[in-house]
Amino acid sequence: xxxxxxxxxxxxxxxxxxxxxxxxxxxxxxxxxxxxxxxxxxxxxxxxxxxxxxxxxxxxxxxxxxxxxxxxxxxxxxxxxxxxxxxxxxxxxxxxxxxxxxxxxxxxxxxxxxxxxxxxxxxxxxxxxxxxxxxxxxxxxxxxxxxxxxxxxxxxxxxxxxxxxx
Amino acid sequence: xxxxxxxxxxxxxxxxxxxxxxxxxxxxxxxxxxxxxxxxxxxxxxxxxxxxxxxxxxxxxxxxxxxxxxxxxxxxxxxxxxxxxxxxxxxxxxxxxxxxxxxxxxxxxxxxxxxxxxxxxxxxxxxxxxxxxxxxxxxxxxxxxxxxxxxxxxxxxxxxxxxxxxxxxxxxxxxxxxxxxxxxxxxxxxxxxxxxxxxxxxxxxxxxxxxxxxxxxxxxxxxxxxxxxxxxxxxxxxxxxxxxxxxxxxxxxxxxxxxxxxxxxxxxxxxxxxxxxxxxxxxxxxxxxxxxxxxxxxxxxxxxxxxxxxxxxxxxxxxxxxxxxxxxxxxxxxxxxxxxxxxxxxxxxx
Numbered sequence: 001x002x003x004x005x006x007x008x009x010x011x012x013x014x015x016x017x018x019x020x021x022x023x024x025x026x027x028x029x030x031x032x033x034x035x036x037x038x039x040x041x042x043x044x045x046x047x048x049x050x051x052x053x054x055x056x057x058x059x060x061x062x063x064x065x066x067x068x069x070x071x072x073x074x075x076x077x078x079x080x081x082x083x084x085x086x087x088x089x090x091x092x093x094x095x096x097x098x099x100x101x102x103x104x105x106x107x108x109x110x111x112x113x114x115x116x117x118x119x120x121x122x123x124x125x126x127x128x129x130x131x132x133x134x135x136x137x138x139x140x141x142x143x144x145x146x147x148x149x150x151x152x153x154x155x156x157x158x159x160x161x162x163x164x165x166x
Numbered sequence: 167x168x169x170x171x172x173x174x175x176x177x178x179x180x181x182x183x184x185x186x187x188x189x190x191x192x193x194x195x196x197x198x199x200x201x202x203x204x205x206x207x208x209x210x211x212x213x214x215x216x217x218x219x220x221x222x223x224x225x226x227x228x229x230x231x232x233x234x235x236x237x238x239x240x241x242x243x244x245x246x247x248x249x250x251x252x253x254x255x256x257x258x259x260x261x262x263x264x265x266x267x268x269x270x271x272x273x274x275x276x277x278x279x280x281x282x283x284x285x286x287x288x289x290x291x292x293x294x295x296x297x298x299x300x301x302x303x304x305x306x307x308x309x310x311x312x313x314x315x316x317x318x319x320x321x322x323x324x325x326x327x328x329x330x331x332x333x334x335x336x337x338x339x340x341x342x343x344x345x346x347x348x349x350x351x352x353x354x355x356x357x358x359x360x361x362x363x364x365x366x367x368x369x370x371x372x373x374x375x376x377x378x379x380x381x382x383x384x385x386x387x388x389x390x391x392x393x394x395x396x397x398x399x400x401x402x403x404x405x406x407x408x409x410x411x412x413x414x415x416x417x418x419x420x421x422x423x424x425x426x427x428x429x430x431x432x433x434x435x436x437x438x439x440x441x442x443x444x445x446x447x448x449x450x451x452x453x454x455x456x457x458x459x460x461x462x463x464x465x466x467x468x469x470x471x472x473x474x475x476x477x478x479x480x481x482x483x484x485x486x487x488x489x490x491x492x493x494x495x496x497x498x499x500x501x502x503x504x505x506x507x508x509x510x511x512x513x514x515x516x
Contacts, residue, residue, distance in 0.1 A: 072209040084285075086209035088202060088328040090319035093336070098332060102325070105333055107367070108394020111326030113337045114307075116314045123323045131396060 003029035005036065064097035129158055169238065169247045176481055177254060177276025177293070182473035184296015188464045189412045190342040191384065191477060194255070194293040195306045195401075198286040198338035199313075204332040207283055212266055215283055219267040222282045222323065225316050229355050231280070231309055232273030237370045239269045246461070246495065249486030255293060257281055278309065286330050286338075288313075297408060326393060336393025337477035341404050344372075345411060348383040348461045349418035356385075359411055366388045366407060367391050382453030382480060387411070419465055434462035441516035446502040452483050452509070475512060483509060 003011045009029035017024045028036060064076040071123045074086030076094050085091070091098060102109045112131045132155050139147040179192045200206060204218055223237060240248060240261065248262040257270050261284040268283035281289040290313075292306045320328040326336040334340070350356040360370050361363050371386045387407065389400050422430050437458035440447070447455070460476045462468040481487065483505050492504055510516065 072205045073299065074209060082208065084208045084330045085332065086203040086208055088200065088322075089329055091322060091325050102332055102335065102393065106336060106391040106393035108391075110324060111336045111393055113323075113324075113396035113399075114310070116319050116321050118313070118314065118318065119321055119323075123321075126323050 001027055001030050003027065005029070005032035064094060067093060067097075069093045125158060129155060132158070167248060168236075169243075170490065172250060172254065172484060173487055174482070176478045177256075178294045179255075179277065179293045180474065180477040180481060181295045182477045184294060184298045185411050186409070187296035187473065188347055189415055190297040190408065191346055192293055192295055193298045193302045194291065194342045194344070195299070195302050196289050196291040196340050196342075197306060197310055198316075198327065198334045198340075199288040199290065199310070200286050200328060200330070201258040201288075202318045202320045204287065207285065207287070208330060215266040215268070218287050219269060219282050221345075221410075222280075222288055222317075223269060225273070226271045226280050227311060229312050229316065231271075231312060232275075232278050234274040235271050236274075237269055237271045238408075239267075240264070241267050241269070246486055246489045252488075253481055253484040253486045255291075258284060258289075260285060272414050278305065280309075286334070297343065297412075299343070299405055303397065303401055333390075334392050337395075337400065339392055339397055339398050339400060339447065340388055341401055342386045343404060343408055343413075344373075345385050345387065345408075346383055346457065346460060347385055347411070347415050348457050349422055350411075350415050351383045353418050353421065355414070355418055359414065363387060363407065363411075366403060368404065383449065383457040384453075384480070419461070423465060434458050434467055438462065438468060441509050442513050443510070444506045446499075447483075447506045447509065448498075448502055448507070449483070449485060452505060453480065456480055471513065479509060479512060482512075 001011045003009050004027050006029060011027035012030055013028045014031035015026045015028070015033070016055055017026060026036075041078070068075040069086060069090050070093070071089040074085035074090060076097055079090070079094065080097075085094075099109055110130060112127065112134055115127045117124075132151055136148055136155065137143075138149040139151060179194075182191075184190070184193075201221070203212055204210060207215065210218065227235060227237065238247070238251065240251075240257065243251075248257070251257045251270065252259055252262050254276065256272050256276060256279045258281070260269070261268065261281050264283065266283065268281075270279060270281050272279040277292060279291045279293070281291065290306055290309050290348060292309070293301050294302045322328060327338040329335050329338055347356060347359075348450060350359060363370055367390050368387055369390045371388065373381060373384045373386070387404065389404060390402070395403075437455040441452075441455050441459060456476055456479055459468065459471070460473065463471055463473055463476065482491075485496075485501055488501050488504050488508065491508070496504065
């Protein structure tokens, strides 16, 4: 049976309209059915299905799904499907979504270790402090109080004028 | 130096020297770096890729990082040349298969390799023979220091060195130690090693890194985390694990000699006989044969071959090398014939 509206495609939507005592049967193809009635919802696209699936599994993606990096144009969803970031700025723009991921991958989200020499004195100091605090915790755990005291003094000396935190 | 000069010699990391070199083939460290002001490669257009390539190439060549540096443009290199570089561990498979302007700079000894426009703008790699992580790191660190004088690497105080894939962010460092573990493989104890190593956040891979299968009883142990621990801490974790695995392998070898000496010796001598006499050998088979014979040398059964020769044969008999040596493309059957004849020549065979 052909669609009674366009007369081209196969009719796959069959509507029964009852007005008073009158009963009318109408037969449309999928496209035309959407134009004549709003009772027939459009079939969800594969990407809609995927998005709804992701939303159920990973709520952080739903929150981030509308975020796009203004520098490289990468959207958070594109990142999640390809696994690669588009530019250094993405680490800031997608921070909220990336933090739990990075935590899971590395068991941490704070860099300790090498800092480029031209990163600026403040950054170098800040990272050195993070490293020293970590070592301090470890030496306290090991009950190496001599080393801990040494580290504490170093931290005190360094932290004079550095603002701590993120 | 040109690529054709590579095909009949090998890099220093295959010499079979260094600590624990009976079991540890090589120690490798790589750092991932990106330049500020450019997008990562997946979002870079052809013009930007070209700019990055030319900036890095010039900086590397002018920085005098290593004597007698060679540069290969991978955008114009032939498939056989690219295959040869992958087999040499000078570039990765992904780098060979990539698109756009990209290349690799390496020193004469092949200890140092700098990959431009791989997954990140720059990958610094240093590889040495045996269990030598300390000196390997010193060289890697030094190259990074030299390059950062003229380049601004993308970095944040929170996340460290910023990389295209978040699995590398932080130190951008991956440490890989390649081990030859035939006895653990034979006695099926290797599974226990995998489990123990996994608990420490380390991962076991095949001969050519991620996603490649294990062959010739060669395994690469490397770190999975790159953030939250300093370079030295990551190295010391791996440094503490490797000696345990090597002593486990030695124990397994001793047990095999004690419990099934005849079977073991038969297996090793048969493998040696095959290498010396076979007229066709597949790439799969040769890894197994070389692995057996290498163990035979290590346990003192065979004394007429140098470990270096066996280490080199693992690489020189790979498809890219055979084709380069022959100077033309070869199909699988032709390769199997040439492979067998090359090995017979190297081992004074029949």
